[in-house]
Amino acid sequence: MPEFSVIIGPQHPALKEPESFTFWVDGEDVVRTQVRIGYAHKGIEKAAESRTYIQNIPLIERICGICNVAHTVCYTQNVEYLYERKIPRRAEFIRTIIEELNRIHSHLLWIGIAGHEIGFDTLLMYVWRDREVVMDMIEAITGNRVSTALMTIGGVTRDIQPELVAKLRKGLDILEKRTEYYEKVVANESTVLVRTRGIGVLTQAEAIKHCAVGPTLRASGVRSDIRADDPYAAHDEVPFKVITTDMCDLFGRVVVRVYETIESIRQVRYCLDHLPNGPIRIRLPNTPPRGESVSRVEAPRGEDIHYVRSDGTDRPSRYKVRAPTLGNLAALVEMLTSKGDYKVRVADIPIVLAGIDPCMCCMDRTARFVEPSKGKEWVWTWSQLKKYAKER
Amino acid sequence: MAMERELLRHIFRKAVTLRYPFKDKEKVHIPSNFRGKIAFYRNRCIGCSMCFRVCPAEVIEMIDDEKGKRPMFYLDRCTHCAQCEDVCPTKAIELTAQYESAGTDRSQMILK
Numbered sequence: 001m002p003e004f005s006v007i008i009g010p011q012h013p014a015l016k017e018p019e020s021f022t023f024w025v026d027g028e029d030v031v032r033t034q035v036r037i038g039y040a041h042k043g044i045e046k047a048a049e050s051r052t053y054i055q056n057i058p059l060i061e062r063i064c065g066i067c068n069v070a071h072t073v074c075y076t077q078n079v080e081y082l083y084e085r086k087i088p089r090r091a092e093f094i095r096t097i098i099e100e101l102n103r104i105h106s107h108l109l110w111i112g113i114a115g116h117e118i119g120f121d122t123l124l125m126y127v128w129r130d131r132e133v134v135m136d137m138i139e140a141i142t143g144n145r146v147s148t149a150l151m152t153i154g155g156v157t158r159d160i161q162p163e164l165v166a167k168l169r170k171g172l173d174i175l176e177k178r179t180e181y182y183e184k185v186v187a188n189e190s191t192v193l194v195r196t197r198g199i200g201v202l203t204q205a206e207a208i209k210h211c212a213v214g215p216t217l218r219a220s221g222v223r224s225d226i227r228a229d230d231p232y233a234a235h236d237e238v239p240f241k242v243i244t245t246d247m248c249d250l251f252g253r254v255v256v257r258v259y260e261t262i263e264s265i266r267q268v269r270y271c272l273d274h275l276p277n278g279p280i281r282i283r284l285p286n287t288p289p290r291g292e293s294v295s296r297v298e299a300p301r302g303e304d305i306h307y308v309r310s311d312g313t314d315r316p317s318r319y320k321v322r323a324p325t326l327g328n329l330a331a332l333v334e335m336l337t338s339k340g341d342y343k344v345r346v347a348d349i350p351i352v353l354a355g356i357d358p359c360m361c362c363m364d365r366t367a368r369f370v371e372p373s374k375g376k377e378w379v380w381t382w383s384q385l386k387k388y389a390k391e392r
Numbered sequence: 393m394a395m396e397r398e399l400l401r402h403i404f405r406k407a408v409t410l411r412y413p414f415k416d417k418e419k420v421h422i423p424s425n426f427r428g429k430i431a432f433y434r435n436r437c438i439g440c441s442m443c444f445r446v447c448p449a450e451v452i453e454m455i456d457d458e459k460g461k462r463p464m465f466y467l468d469r470c471t472h473c474a475q476c477e478d479v480c481p482t483k484a485i486e487l488t489a490q491y492e493s494a495g496t497d498r499s500q501m502i503l504k
Contacts, residue, residue: 055447056448057473058449058473059448122395126398141425149427149472149473149475
């Protein structure tokens with residue numbers, strides 16, 4: 001039987017980010033899927049190498065708009081590892097608060113998008129209205145809604161004033177009430193159930209084999225969360241439950257994210273109750289000692305890994321970012337492949353794609369060279385690229 | 393059920409959006425920590441170039457005037473990260489609550 005291929009992207013109105021997907025279909029079933037990445041190469045790593053450590057903070061923040069706090073926490077603590085200095089406890093608590101608020105905002109945003117993809121726009125409107133509460137809280141603490149510019153090397157730039165705490169608590173109460181309502185909605189609403197149950201299945205063995213991360217991994221029944229496994233900031237003290245489910249499908253991913261939102265609200269409340277007194281930052285010299293370090297953070301989408309190498313100057317000699325979406329891409333291909341009784345229909349592609357909460361533009365780190373007429377594809381190392389540039 | 397209650401509640405409510413550029417300008421909410429347009433106080437500046445070194449967007453250029461070295465700001469490039477404000481030892485730079493920073497002429501956006 002001849003196979004038809006359906007190509008989505010790199011420029012496609014439904015897919016807001018430039019990535020190319022090719023689906024080989026047999027009737028309504030997707031037989032095979034191929035993903036091609038590399039259309040949104042921003043050159044952030046190279047730019048980071050030509051700026052000083054302090055100048056890099058706003059740059060790293062712009063890797064991702066939604067999970068910007070995770071990236072800046074990862075970057076600043078990575079540089080602090082180089083200095084081998086601990087930041088004040090109050091700063092760690094403020095980092096945890098803003099990180100969890102960021103997670104709440106990201107998860108609520110995703111629930112809205114998932115509602116939109118399954119044709120349940122009422123959920124989108126409801127959730128995004130309530131998301132304004134958390135955006136206002138972030139704005140009250142940092143002064144801005146999205147790019148917060150709160151982190152700095154050695155601590156945070158803005159303190160939480162005592163009069164603000166009552167306002168934040170009020171916001172948390174509203175959010176908790178609303179999230180509990182959404183918990184009921186997604187568990188009982190047939191629109192959600194029909195479009196998510198048994199769709200985008202990723203078994204536990206496949207999830208481990210393809211190195212899935214974050215809520216995608218936890219929805220496949222693997223208990224893995226950097227906040228619990230390798231605690232950073234104040235997570236060693238703040239109690240929380242790692243949410244897992246063995247449903248292994250899209251519904252599991254929705255459930256994990258809804259419960260994680262509630263967990264995050266509780267974590268913020270704990271931090272506000274136990275906020276220690278003291279300074280919010282320490283001053284560090286401009287030049288960290290020679291060395292290298294790796295830092296891991298649980299971003300809303302999964303594990304975010306940053307690597308830095310310092311050669312004793314005020315600029316990093318190498319900076320590497322592994323954004324969480326890259327970890328989930330191989331698993332995504334597995335979810336979009338029909339096998340045995342498990343069939344992926346064309347109509348389910350958008351929601352399965354949205355199910356990993358993709359952030360394609362955060363993920364693109366390499367540029368791949370393609371010569372379509374010869375069907376050749378290759379990756380160049382830095383020295384090869386330099387050699388090519390000289391020869392030209 | 394739940395939706396009807398929500399609908400009824402919203403029928404009798406005022407719209408949450410503001411007719412901002414035309415009116416309601418005083419109603420725009422600006423948080424206390426907001427980082428807006430840069431204000432520079434020449435009399436406090438000691439010309440240490442710290443702001444020039446931390447700026448990620450190359451907004452600041454160090455120039456000489458009759459009192460000595462001082463920064464000059466290209467506001468069209470500013471990302472409002474407030475690193476210059478944080479690092480300034482004499483509080484000569486302040487990020488104000490002024491949020492209307494769009495313009496059509498780049499030469500008008502230089503703060504001298």
